[in-house]
Amino acid sequence: MAKLKLALYWASSCGGCEIAQLQIGDKILKLAEVADIVFWPVAIDVKYKDVEAMPEKSIDVCLFNGAIRTSEQEHMAKMLREKSKVLIAYGACAYGGGIPGLGNMFNRELIFERAYLETPSTDNKDKILPQTKCKVPEGELTIPEFYDTVKTLKQTVDIDYVIPGCPPEARTTWLALEALIEGKLPPKGTVITHNAKAVCDDCPRKRDVKKVKKFYRTFEIIPEPEICLLEQGLLCAGIATRGGCEAPCPQANMPCTGCYGPVDGVIDQGAHFLSAVASVIDSNDPEEIQRIIDGIHDPVGTFYRYSLPDSLLRRARVK
Amino acid sequence: MNFEPRIVGFCCNWCSYRGADLAGTARMKCSPNVRIIRVMCSGRVEPTFVVKAFELGADGVLVLGCHPGDCHYSEGNYKTMRRMPLLKKMLAQMGVEEERMRLDWVSASEGDRFVSIVDDMTAKVRALGPFKNNSKEAKHG
Numbered sequence: 001m002a003k004l005k006l007a008l009y010w011a012s013s014c015g016g017c018e019i020a021q022l023q024i025g026d027k028i029l030k031l032a033e034v035a036d037i038v039f040w041p042v043a044i045d046v047k048y049k050d051v052e053a054m055p056e057k058s059i060d061v062c063l064f065n066g067a068i069r070t071s072e073q074e075h076m077a078k079m080l081r082e083k084s085k086v087l088i089a090y091g092a093c094a095y096g097g098g099i100p101g102l103g104n105m106f107n108r109e110l111i112f113e114r115a116y117l118e119t120p121s122t123d124n125k126d127k128i129l130p131q132t133k134c135k136v137p138e139g140e141l142t143i144p145e146f147y148d149t150v151k152t153l154k155q156t157v158d159i160d161y162v163i164p165g166c167p168p169e170a171r172t173t174w175l176a177l178e179a180l181i182e183g184k185l186p187p188k189g190t191v192i193t194h195n196a197k198a199v200c201d202d203c204p205r206k207r208d209v210k211k212v213k214k215f216y217r218t219f220e221i222i223p224e225p226e227i228c229l230l231e232q233g234l235l236c237a238g239i240a241t242r243g244g245c246e247a248p249c250p251q252a253n254m255p256c257t258g259c260y261g262p263v264d265g266v267i268d269q270g271a272h273f274l275s276a277v278a279s280v281i282d283s284n285d286p287e288e289i290q291r292i293i294d295g296i297h298d299p300v301g302t303f304y305r306y307s308l309p310d311s312l313l314r315r316a317r318v319k
Numbered sequence: 320m321n322f323e324p325r326i327v328g329f330c331c332n333w334c335s336y337r338g339a340d341l342a343g344t345a346r347m348k349c350s351p352n353v354r355i356i357r358v359m360c361s362g363r364v365e366p367t368f369v370v371k372a373f374e375l376g377a378d379g380v381l382v383l384g385c386h387p388g389d390c391h392y393s394e395g396n397y398k399t400m401r402r403m404p405l406l407k408k409m410l411a412q413m414g415v416e417e418e419r420m421r422l423d424w425v426s427a428s429e430g431d432r433f434v435s436i437v438d439d440m441t442a443k444v445r446a447l448g449p450f451k452n453n454s455k456e457a458k459h460g
Contacts, residue, residue, distance in 0.1 A: 275402055299409035
């Protein structure tokens with residue numbers, strides 16, 4: 001059998017997904033037996049023009065991580081879709097927009113202002129902002145365009161599968177790679193995980209009645225190690241997040257932040273999480289309810305931490 | 320052209336929908352801008368419903384339930400009472416004006432109260448103008 005041709009690409013992401021791919025450990029040798037890596041900017045020297053020269057559908061599988069924020073990323077997403085038989089959104093950014101997706105609370109102008117003018121460590125007297133074209137003595141230089149709105153991979157091109165997580169757990173990555181190697185692929189569109197139920201299903205903590213009088217931020221309390229974190233007033237996204245990760249965060253006394261995305265059937269992870277959180281508030285008095293809600297400092301950042309571009313509203317309205 | 324707001328109104332079957340019905344049978348004059356969706360309980364109104372209404376182009380969303388203590392299912396409306404303020408806080412962060420979302424209580428006998436809430440909300444949303452939907456606009460920006 002001919003070896004599989006594998007491509008890996010990063011768009012708007014942090015590089016953590018590349019590390020997660022290596023975390024499959026010695027299984028990487030098994031992967032090397034059956035697959036050749038034809039494109040992987042972080043590790044091998046293959047240029048964009050080399051990819052461009054590849055025939056259509058000549059790549060068997062492409063693991064694409066990162067959200068779509070610039071014209072370069074959009075171009076690469078379209079090109080890799082054309083060249084790949086199977087395109088997989090790898091990680092929370094490609095899937096739901098991820099942390100870069102929170103940029104949708106702002107627009108290009110506000111982000112540039114903050115990054116290139118306002119930050120205390122910036123020395124930019126001439127107020128120079130990135131330009132897509134710039135004339136220098138040697139000729140014209142160009143850089144990719146920075147878009148106002150971050151998009152998910154699925155909003156840019158057609159995708160076949162999703163491997164969720166920030167970053168995906170090694171077991172999740174391997175589950176998908178094994179299916180690919182053995183040719184036992186699930187139906188198109190599947191979010192590949194060990195558990196389609198919520199993280200709570202993976203979580204060993206004891207659950208009882210959820211009644212919360214005050215919400216805490218993680219630095220404000222040391223939670224009791226065996227009781228459900230939401231019951232203790234921490235905003236744990238486990239109830240609104242797909243499992244399969246084996247709940248490493250709750251087991252390390254940290255609340256789930258929702259990186260595996262919504263469970264099947266949920267169209268808006270944030271609204272779903274918000275609904276669950278509000279329901280556990282232990283009060284019937286509007287004023288007290290308001291006081292308890294005031295303890296939730298950043299609802300969008302909490303509820304849509306990895307899924308703002310993939311949510312129903314997609315982005316904030318910026319004046 | 321005059322702007323006529325489109326407001327989605329979720330009314331609970333046992334109180335608010337009957338209140339709206341009473342306003343109708345009593346031939347009270349009322350702004351025609353609220354499109355009523357009957358739900359069994361205001362507690363059935365998931366925050367997703369409200370967000371979805373905005374996504375589909377509603378200019379405002381009105382959620383009406385039984386007065387606290389009067390819920391047909393004992394405490395469905397208490398759940399709503401907790402969810403909607405948090406949803407409001409989230410929507411404010413997303414740049415949705417406060418007046419575009421309203422939670423209130425109308426009993427089956429309060430046809431006049433239904434009318435005054437609808438008229439008041441319609442006037443406020445009319446003053447704000449149309450809600451421009453992000454998701455439809457967002458190509459690159």
